[in-house]
Amino acid sequence: MEFIKPGREFDFMGKRWYFIGVSALLLALSVFAFFKPGPKLGTDFKGGTEIEVEFLKPVEAGAIREAASKAGFEAPDVVQINEVGAQNRFMIRVQEVSALSEPRKAAIRERMCLAPEGQTPPEDKCPPAMRATEVKFSPGGDKISARYEVAPDLVAIRKALEGLDGVDIRKGQNSIFVANARDHKVEIYLKSKGDQLMDGLRTQLGADAVPELALRVEWVGPKAGAQLRDAAIKSVVIAIFFIMAYIAVRFDVRFAPGGIIALVHDVGIALGAMIITQREITLSTVAAMLTIVGYSITDTVVVYDRVRENLAKHREMSFSHIINLSISEMLGRTIITSGVTSLSMVMFLVWGTGVLKDFAFTLLVGFIVGTYSSIYVAAPFTEWVDRRFFGSKSGQRKKLTRTRAAKKVDAVV
Numbered sequence: 001m002e003f004i005k006p007g008r009e010f011d012f013m014g015k016r017w018y019f020i021g022v023s024a025l026l027l028a029l030s031v032f033a034f035f036k037p038g039p040k041l042g043t044d045f046k047g048g049t050e051i052e053v054e055f056l057k058p059v060e061a062g063a064i065r066e067a068a069s070k071a072g073f074e075a076p077d078v079v080q081i082n083e084v085g086a087q088n089r090f091m092i093r094v095q096e097v098s099a100l101s102e103p104r105k106a107a108i109r110e111r112m113c114l115a116p117e118g119q120t121p122p123e124d125k126c127p128p129a130m131r132a133t134e135v136k137f138s139p140g141g142d143k144i145s146a147r148y149e150v151a152p153d154l155v156a157i158r159k160a161l162e163g164l165d166g167v168d169i170r171k172g173q174n175s176i177f178v179a180n181a182r183d184h185k186v187e188i189y190l191k192s193k194g195d196q197l198m199d200g201l202r203t204q205l206g207a208d209a210v211p212e213l214a215l216r217v218e219w220v221g222p223k224a225g226a227q228l229r230d231a232a233i234k235s236v237v238i239a240i241f242f243i244m245a246y247i248a249v250r251f252d253v254r255f256a257p258g259g260i261i262a263l264v265h266d267v268g269i270a271l272g273a274m275i276i277t278q279r280e281i282t283l284s285t286v287a288a289m290l291t292i293v294g295y296s297i298t299d300t301v302v303v304y305d306r307v308r309e310n311l312a313k314h315r316e317m318s319f320s321h322i323i324n325l326s327i328s329e330m331l332g333r334t335i336i337t338s339g340v341t342s343l344s345m346v347m348f349l350v351w352g353t354g355v356l357k358d359f360a361f362t363l364l365v366g367f368i369v370g371t372y373s374s375i376y377v378a379a380p381f382t383e384w385v386d387r388r389f390f391g392s393k394s395g396q397r398k399k400l401t402r403t404r405a406a407k408k409v410d411a412v413v
Helices: 013-035 061-070 102-111 154-162 193-205 222-250 253-276 283-313 319-351 355-389 391-412
Strands: 048-054 077-080 089-094 132-137 143-148 176-180 185-189 216-220
Touching (some): 048 193, 061 077, 061 193, 102 132, 102 154, 154 176, 154 185, 193 216, 222 253, 222 283, 253 283, 283 319, 283 355, 319 355
Antiparallel strands (some): 048 089, 048 216, 077 089, 132 143, 143 185
């Protein structure tokens, strides 16, 4: 395919309107899917608590959902994990996170006898061994760190907190202990929402069905999820901006718009495929999107580079014919490269697990549309930009062709 002669190339530009129509349809479906059914955001972006549990005996997803609702969790999402070697394994996601509310933190400070600055709590209710001078909470709300003036009374502190509504201290000796005897520092570990969810499932389904510990527990607060979502959008936009600047400097201003349109096309269709198939959009998905951006522009740059070479070699040809020739020369390389990378993604998609499957699916769609867009999106748009905004150069090229043809006729005569 490297030695195709001018005049024998495939007519890609002649068929461009058919494929532009296909691209417009796919993008329209992606935009429509964004509103209905809408993106299925993972815990990374919307916040919440997510646990992965392998039950001790067969359990239905509906029974797990009902048990979680009875345990006090609203709208639990239960998904069975079908993987090799996984039996009765489910992923359970709830909207609640482990963070303590401000009123509950204030109640904890009061129970731990943390008096306002300049005041001293009453001696009868707050003896020195229970009087905290500092109280801090972990971001997840599952650990309390406190300091005392004297050696603290751990038994009395535990009793004071256990009587407080919404505060559930973990069982075991290591749930409350002196972390630093010199500074009288105490650490108190509370049950997280994941622990509470496991307790609720054990109560509703029985200890013979629910294990003591979950395989995995993750949580993300709503604020952190919003920050991650904004950062993900910014990362994709910034990447596209700098790629546009690179193409404009590396090649020509008229090449940059086509490359960017192709990038938006690829990311939009890949994201639409994720939404239509209702796969979770997580940080791993964003990493896949950035990978698609890099792969797509690499394939487009290879085509652009050949177009630039042929512009210098075949000055008598129109820009449209040069694009046909360049794509024809690079078609074999493009098919082999895209085929090999797509094949590896198919392996991950078939034999991968969990998030890896979603990552592979996103990349597989992105590789396919990225190869397609280099031929039927970036190149036709670049030809349109050249014809619409750089018409003088095209006119000069045509004038030069007519002049050379006239000279040949004169020579024959």
